[in-house]
Amino acid sequence: MLYFAGIDIGSLCTKSLILNEDDVIIGTSIKRSGAAYRGAGEEALNAALKNANLKSENLNYIVSTGYGRARIPIADEQVTEITCHARGSSFIFPEARAVIDIGGQDSKVIEINNKGRVLKFVMNDKCAAGTGRFLEVMAGSLDMDLEQMSELAKQSKKEVEISSMCTVFAESEVISLFAGGTEKAEIASGIYRAIARRVTGLASHIVSGKKVTMTGGVAKSNGIVWALSKKLETELLVADDPQIIGALGAALIAKAKFNNL
Amino acid sequence: MSEYKLNRLETTKLIGNIVDKHWASLRHAKENGEKVAWCSGPVFAFPYAMDMKCHFMAGYSSYAGGRGAAQQLLEIAEEDGELIDSCSYHKLHMGMAAAMRKNIPVRKDVILPLPDLLISGRLCPEMSHYAEGLYRKMGVRVTGVDVPPPHQKSEIKYFEKYVERQIRESLIPALEDVCGKPFNYDRLTEILITLKETAILRNECWEYLKLKPSPWTLWDYGVSIAPVFYLMGSPEAVPYYNKLKAELADRAAKKIAALEPEKSRVYWDGWLPWAFLGKFSRIMCKLGMVPLVGRYPWEFFPHPETIDTEGDPVVSFVKQVYSNGGQAKDNMPSLNLPVIQNWIEDYNIDGLIMFSSKSCRMWNLGHNDFIAAIERQNGIPGVVIEGDMVDTRMNSFAQIETRLEALAEMIEARKG
Amino acid sequence: MKQRALNQCMEISGDPYGYLKKWKQNNNKKIISCFAMNIPEEIIHAAGLLPVIAWRSNESVSIGHSRVASFNCGLTRSFIDDVLKEKLNFLDGVVINRMCLQAQGIPFILEQNTKWANIIYMSLPALYDSDCIHDFFKSELDRLIIAMEKCSGNKITTEKIINSIEIYNHNRKLLSDIYEIRRNNIGIISAREILSIVHSSMIMPKEENNKLLLEVIEELNLKVAEGNPKSGIPVVIYGSLCQTPHPELLDLIENIGMVVVDDDIFIGSRYFVNSLNVSDNPIESMANRYFSHIPPCPTKGDYKSNWSAYISDIMNKNKAKAVITLMIKYCPPHMCAYPDDQITFEKKGIPEIMLEVEHEIISLEQVRTRLQSFVEIIGGI
Secondary structure, three states: EEEEEEEOOOOOOOEEEEEEOOOOEEEEEEEEEOOOOOHHHHHHHHHHHHHHOOOOOOEEEEEEOOOOHHOOOOOEOOOHHHHHHHHHHHHHHHOOEEEEEEOOOOOEEEOOOOOOOOEEEEEOOOOOOOOHHHHHHHHOOOOHHHHHHHHHHHOOOOOOOOOOOOOOHHHHHHHHHHHHHHHHHHHHHHHHHHHHHHHHHHHHHHHHHOOEEEEOOOHHHHHHHHHHHHHOOOEEEOOOOHHHHHHHHHHHHHHHHHHHO | OOOEEEOOOOOHHHHHHHHHHHHHHHHHOOHHHHHHHEEEEEOOHHHOOOOEEEHHHHHHHHHHHHHOOHHHHHHHHHHHOOOOOOHHHHHHHHHHHHHHHHHOOOOOOOOOOOOOOOEEOOOOOOOOOHHHHHHHHOOOOEEEEOOOOOOOHHHHHHHHHHHHHHHHHHHHHHHHHOOOOOOHHHEEEEEEHHHHHHHHHHHHHHHHOOOOOOOHHHHHHHOOOOHOOOOOOOOOEEEEHHHHHHHHHHHHHHOOEEEEEEEEEEEEEEEOHHHHHHHHHHHHHHHOOOEEEOOHOOOOOOOOOHOOOOOHEEEEEEEEHHHOOHHHOOOOOOHHHHHHHHHHHHOOEEEEEEEEEEOOOOOOOOHHHHHHHHHHHHOOOOEEEEEOOHHHHHHOOHHHHHHHHHHHHHHHHHHH | OOOOOHHHHHHHHHHHHHHHHHHHHHHOOOEEEOOOOOOOOHHHHOOOOOEEEOOOOOOOOOOOHHHHOOOOHHHHHHHHHHHHHOOOOOOOOEEEEEOOHHHHHHHHHHHHHHOOOOOOEEEEOOOOOOOOHHHHHHHHHHHHHHHHHHHOOOOOOHHHHHHHHHHHHHHHHHHHHHHHHHHHHOOOHHHHHHHHHHHHHHHOOOOHHHHHHHHHHHHHHHHHOOOOOOOOOEEEEEOOOOOOOHHHHHHHHOOOOEEEEEEEEEEEHOOOOOOOOOOOOHHHHHHHHOOOOOOOHHOOOOOOOOHHHHHHHHHHOOOOEEEEEEEEOOOHHHHHHHHHHHHHHHHHHEEEEEEOOOHHHHHHHHHHHHHHHHHHHOOOO
């Protein structure tokens, strides 16, 4: 049996996934990245191998992806997360033709074909607005965690605008609103709508009329999925574990690359 | 910040209907068999002279902003590929075009019929881009008039002759071709006569802004610009300003202030924040801060007594843009700074607000130099605030409020 | 391989301040900065002055932001920054063309913050169809002539202008030849190197640059003979009006599996693509050049031109596979033109990626990710 691994080193978390030659996922792991990417990559891979009851010698090909991808000596090849998310998404949702990936520090929208190949993509990697970091900062300003904020947003009865594009200034706005007596539920809902607006500006010409899947850690948040679905007027397809899609794609590409050798 | 009382004018409540009527007439023009022009820059008097219905680029933008439709149009434009940092006025038009092409539902009152002629008045060198975009996307017919602003006095007459020649050799023939009839110079003269009368009344109203406390504000004037600009020559123009003048005279006699208490009087530079007049007004009212004068709203025919209604109307009109002070001449700080320094005294100004639009650099460059020069000469402080005329995402009100509060504190400290 | 001349070009491009200060010490001539595109340098040259194209500063903007907001293009901000830091005191004046609102606003800042005697503003017209526009352009040239005569104390005759045109045409021919060598030997010279060569022409007196370019051509021919050029997916870069792209960005493009085979940027082919007809009426020749739609220029109000078609032609000429758009942040002329170009590229099936470029060095890692993804798309992963 042949085995392939994908390692996705993100700004906040490193994910690893082991796939066998029959395309069965046999091990996964998610670890905090920290500053030492190389260590995080190896640690995540070892955890996934343990999960799969394998050793590193069993692996036939490893592909790394994510921002830290170039610093993983154990990887045989590095491929960008755009390509990996496209491939991974298509594996889970063959009907998907667009991928929205909101990560810790960037967001991307990718148009894919029926084979999971990237046709085009757009990215926001210039500022934190519309990213996981934005959500964290906002949750912090409301003194709650992301899950609490997600649940609270659904209770909102009124629409409140968070208009700033800048995360830091949006935080000022949130504090001002709260100090002015606006309910936290309304603010929370406004925050999700702000992200949805930002992402829609990036995404809508790519996703229009297509089946769309959402990947990345932020997709675990019900609040953002709900807000984006509403803004895009489409039901978003979200995997059970959207955070692992990049690593899945990397493992699939590892298999493809190995078969071409 | 404290309690305040804002005494709204009765007359300005009328402007909404007047402006709505104009845009409605534009929207229905094609059904009524009328020709339509779109225009940037100050040359829309010429299509009016041919009885065309005419849009005006900044006028449409202020209308869309004031009606709360701007954000949707901007988002449609960006979804259609426009870049977020482009000029908001440009994007509003691209958004409108995209909504038309793709049948995207938007408010009907911000969708206009495509023009028979798009007049690209290039007062701002970037104004031509919306014409280029519409030409490429919608195939509209374009004619251009270059209207360069002078940097030195010696350029005024030189540019005047240039613009006059373009109007005669390019714009008028295009209008004649589109309308199938000779250019109506008499009608242009009639428009100038009405404009003269309206603007003289307007100038008399300006005098009331010099009173302390003032019976009206820059925002009141801002919403009243249309009759002296893109509604010039319309039958409502003179009656509107007569009413306004009467109301101001009444207020002056009764010593009714626009804002109670009036704690400070400020100059506003740059565009007016059309989509946020209410928001800015509330912030400034709480500070007792009244805006009274600004470079942009004062560029519309500030010397109407010089409008020559006997001679060649083309020459007369172009002189209003250049020699006799107007859109081209007065927006250049090199020439305008001494005028503004006089306004500080005439209008009893305590401070400066320099509104720096993030999507338009027409007024921005040199804002701090402006403040420095005026502070040296007139001894008053100023602040720069960053935002946009119509795009809510570019206005961070928490920051804006902080800066305006700081200005109020600086003004108070200097008075004390 | 010997590349003395190429190294000299890169040195001058890398430190125009040092080069020009030294040049001025050894020559008794005034230096006039041109901000930035479409200014008829030949007239300035004919006055016995040295015209240089305004360049993007070699450091991050600091005090410049006290005069010009951060949401202005890098060239404007860094030019003002350099002025305030007194790094440009060796200049004797500046000619600014009304290309955009930033150019329109700069003279006021200079008037308020410098004692420069020669701040000349040109309002070169939009490409609207009428005789009066042509006449106005020529009258702007007449005004430039008067201003340059006053600045230099020299009379500018028709013969002098014709002589300057010939020197400039020769320079354009040599630059064009260098591009042709690259076209026929893809990868023989890097994008960074070739743009340094063009940039050196924008800084040096043309007479001296012509001699240097002849040496560059010799060196390149030797390199061709040696063989071993760099390979990669052939791409064309376009955009980047007025200002130099970061050399690190060009290196990144070429180290990630692509090779730049041609361009349509100002510090590139735009600078030399239009030679002037040498005739008895040089003013008329300059008008013909200005009013030609080659290259299409969004600062000229040129609504009829089709920029994407022009890029498509360049691609065909070079058998390029893709386009990289270098979008200078806060360049409204390009920002407003780009959406229609993008649609055309898509309709024609031309792979294209847009990179936003700022004066301050952008995060290269993020750009690397985008470019690598782009290569993966074109290369078909």
